[in-house]
Amino acid sequence: MIRFVQFEDQYISQMASLLAARHQDERQRFPFLQERFEEQEKAEERLREEMAKPYTGGLVTLRDEKVIGYLLYEYRQDATRGRMVYIGYPSFVIHEDEHPRLARLMYTEAGAEWVRNGYLEHVVDVPVGNDELIFELLEQSFHFEQRFAALSLESYRAQPGENSLVAMKELVSEEQSLLEKMASWNSMHQAKAPAWKPITQEALDQERSVLKSYEGKEGSRSWVAEQDGVPVAFHLYTPADDRHAMTTPGNAAALIQAATNIDMRGQGIGKSIANHSFTQMKKAGYEYIMTDWYTANHLASYFWPKLGFRCYLIRMARTVDARIAWADGQ
Template identity: 25%
Template sequence: MFDSAHLDRAAEILAARHQRDFALERALGGRFGVLEECRTLLEQAWEDGSRGAVAVRGGAVTGYLLARAGEGQRGRHCWTLPQCAAYALDEGPVVLKRLYAHLSGQWVADGRLHHYTEPPAADLPLWLTLGFGHEQVHGIMDVSAKTLVEAPRGVRLADPADIDALQPLLGLINEAHAAPPVFAFTDQPMWDILRSGHLELLNDPTVAYWVSEGQDSIDGFVVMRPVPDDESSILKPRGSVELFLASTAPHARGTGVGRRLTEWALADAAHRGFTVCVTGWRATNPLSSVFWPNRGFRPVAYRLHRILDPRLTGPEHVSGL
């Protein structure tokens, strides 16, 4: 099993993986190609309760897989963070398949039937062969070449006084995620915090909350939030900006409102000194899964989900003779 004595070797494997991913996507930055940075990431995951196993060949660790057990809205689950699954590149991804086979039996025995993992794009095929499905896409883009020209008509920065005008748009993301074909569960607290959450963003001087005004209403918004240093990660480079939220009123969809707002927000971010923007979207959302790649965001990682048959933990299940 994985223990703290494996942290150094695991950090070497993770750093090599990031060097591969950085070569494929330069916007990720090279920070996590450095051994010390990777060890810090893994130490934090270990301290936060991620546990798992290592693969060994000839006395050398060739891969590792860690997961953190959890409860709550996502049910009894095990969650593998982006830094918590990696293999020596000369061994190949089959190492992770064997580690998952080794660990997942105990997860199921513990009643943890929801399994989550967040692999880099290069490792996606491996996890799909293990029965995982797409849930979230993590995207990134270089915005350094974006230039400000003139704000589109009706586009301006919002302030807290706009909250009532924004109210009809605040729940649109939740509604889209609850609807087919996404079918994401949303509990009442997620709705209860919408207004206060947007007010917090509107009051944050570091946030650029852009809106597009129509004739009688606000037709859309895009929220750009700098990634705090303590939230920077393999998927969110230090010093990047996050396209945190965006929505367009149903009556304004197809008119170019969302495209103009996004292009302006990205150009403004570049003007403010940001070179990289990150965002995420539900893979099953038919609107966002087209819109964000068309704006230039490239997938660099995925959140995948596998849910197992609940009868596996019931008395009717026969595991063998």
């Protein structure tokens, strides 16, 4: 007999044991993941960080007072999604010996509260190696939304097919404001088939705000590819913070944003700036590049894996039909 209880501190040690064991399994497939979280003590520290965030809750599943699974969640107000519930990488784990359908029962139990409170957007970050959890979420009407991946610079080899007409330039200090003028390129591409992602003013403002936040930031570097003196592509990097993320290796840089002028794609410009910037980041001592892309973006879904990026995490999402607020059979 299993029962569900709200998170309490007395359960965190057993929860950490489950997380450490799952992380050990993940590292068999992705050795670049943080090794220290295989230790129960470090896993517990990570869970405490999650529960210290504002507006969080937790569901723990017990069998004979033994923790066999847990689900931690955070209530958020997102500029584009509105009211949403976010479940992070370390926040949804069940014991390896339990039937995967336990994940559905836990989602049912916690999700009822979310929907009752008007949180109809549900977002989960799932380890790629956790096939059972991915399948269960798919059957609960979640869909793939975003992939997160890593590239080993040690094994990277320059891609053939560069565009000889473009020249590379690294932006410095005030020059970095140039990136804001190119902020809409990705959105313009993703508004087309088959992504059909609307370009809202809120989304554009957020993209410009992200780019602006890295202007002059210590460690951040950016390059533009120019043709006849006109920027046609850019890459923006910043050192990845490996202090807390279980999925971020040491000596890694995050590729915050990369884009090519929508009218000039397919001409080898993306390969040219990738070859150049990856080489420069490797010379700077970085061992990995981390990035992400929306799965409906068919060019990105092809381009980045072809360069050698390996996906280690999938973001899955579900939007509950708002009509359930009144069409509930009552």
